[in-house]
Amino acid sequence: MINIIGTGLAGSSAAVTLAGAGIKCRLISAQHSERAQSVLAEGGINAALDTMGEGDTRELHFEETMKGGCFLADPNAVRALTQGAPDIVRELRRIGVPFNLNEDGSMMLRSFGGQKKKRTAFAKSSTGKMIMTSLTDEVRKYEARGLVTRFPHHTFVRVLTDGDGKCAGVRVRDSYTGRLYDMPGRVIMCCGGLSGFFPGMTTGTVTNNGMAAALLFTQGVRTANLEMIQYHPTTMGIPGKRCLVSEAARGEGGRLFSEKDGKRCYFMEERYPVMKNLMPRDVVSREMYREMRDGRKTFLDMTELLESVWEGKLSDLREEIMHYFPVDPKKDPVPVQPGIHYFMGGIYVDARHETSMPGLYAAGEFACQYHGANRLGGNSMLGAVFGGMTAAKNISENAGSADGNTREITEFSGEEPFGCEASPAFMRGIGGILYGSLGIVRDEDTLRGALDELDRLSGTNAAEDAAKQLARAMLMSAAERRESRGAHCRADFPETLEEYRKTTVSEYRNGAVRITFEDIPEAANEDNI
């Protein structure tokens, strides 16, 4: 029996992989799959399917993912990801994802940032929702066969360990009753990114509160590259959050410009004549930041897009923009600004998706894998599906007979300090400190000031203390990386330095956070993968 925490793309993918191999699993989540953050993913999923006659290859997908991530990702993991991508997308089509198709019935692909070939398979501009619907039906098939048992309205409390420090189960809390339960067996955690550390300031969901990562961190599980926070170039402010304007808008021909005193400047096209508006997100967001800093307003111009593109490829996007703003993107440019969208960092895992705690696996945005210092658009859903699948395959290969197939769930009635929640007010306090210091451009003084400010914030329970420690690790990671790379741009250290081409690892031991830089694995001989 395997316990999966989280039922978005990565968790569902892990469940389907395990159940498909006849292995039973529990699918534990705060809410149902329909509420997972994965349903918000819009633009598409990358795979070198080469259906557009451009001669795309898996090798090029690998190279561009590595380059986009500024060579901070594990090349072996990225190799496996990009090699596996075409089969994943074909499988998603097989289970019914209504992808846009070419006249000949092959997969239609669109352009996305940081990629020279059309490589992004899509279902208009609601690709995440479409994939989740089909994948949730797949999970249901295995529920009916008794291979998957869902535990909705249950949240993560702590990982249970055996005498050797190996993962032996998970303690969860039923949010309906407040009761705690211990579920034996190995664990795959797919609990999303760290949006909850920036309340109201990201494109993510409120369910994605980041607490699982914080609690796990204070249990001694290591995290990586926490300073790598993706600001998506095109977001809009809506009540209580940032709303994404999909990169697909630029992939289909949308153009960014800035305006001051009635004069327009198509700054991306002027500065990057080859890739223009489709440079990787870190580059575009920095350029947007500079325009805004210099007092210019930034807009996305989609007025030249053809009617057929709006109708067939971006219909949901237009509806969404018009719903929140009195702007019809067909007729007028849309005001957009960069907003926090994705966390490249997370729980430190190896290429097999095992964490620093033996027997505990992590996947999806929850884990630090595949994206290095900057994720390419279209690689997040791919990373989530592939990561969930990889974690499931490896955990089942390594699961011994002592993995709790016969052991039952038991109610836990003892003292549990983690059986509490961080208050929204406390998380807003943390959010203010982090947002003020982990912006698109950072510097030592601001980061040190934020650490001092964080010290003065005192938690009132174990969950708040845990959140504070993970926030500290985020700030320390950013302070210790004294270079600029990908999403981490330091005003005081603008160069990219080879000596920092390492993974920033944070660890919580004996009440203190420690940062070390670890070597990125060498690329293995391709024949051995």
Next chain:
Amino acid sequence: MKITFEVTRRKSAQDKPYTQTVTIEAQDTTVAEALDIINAGELADDPITWESSCRQKKCGACAMLINGRPRLACDTRLSEFPKGVIKLAPLKKFPVVRDLEVDRSVLFNDLLTLGSWLEGNAQSGETDTAYDASRCLQCGCCLEVCPNFYAGGEFYGSAALAPASRLIAQMPDEERKRLSDAYNGHFYKGCGKSLSCRDICPAGIDTERLMVRSNAVAVWKRKFRGKKK
């Protein structure tokens, strides 16, 4: 603007409901955002429990009765209520957990009984219907207004129509009977065609169109010719 909320609350399903009145001063925002303001301010010591996730009408979590109508709190603006009074209550067709939170397990149990999945390979000729149907949020608003649906009954309502329509549009021949029978038994036979589901759906799914297409295939045994994209 000054807005008064009258919230139907209860500590648990066993407790008696009571109405709590809270008045806030807020700019025009969504009911979801207003609930955050209330919970962070006046009711910080006894916050209102409610479900929420995406905050942009894409996940269905925050469905509740707003002035008697099932709606998503994140998709309802305060300025829609010029009288300045907004009544919030939990959906009525699902058991209450606490305050505005309800247990919508019946939605998912019904899909399990319906057999909402594909055994074979999806036939991809008709992607438009599959796309529209796949947009269903499983929020439960359609069931709340449906005159024919009650939890535990044989009729599963439009929350099952949408997923079934995706499957019917894509079903391989060997699954035709299984899915058609399920659709007939759990949707077609019980639907009184009030179409209240179409008018209430927060995702704007044209349930009438889904019905017409699914009836044609599952009931009248017509084959989709499938518009090529």
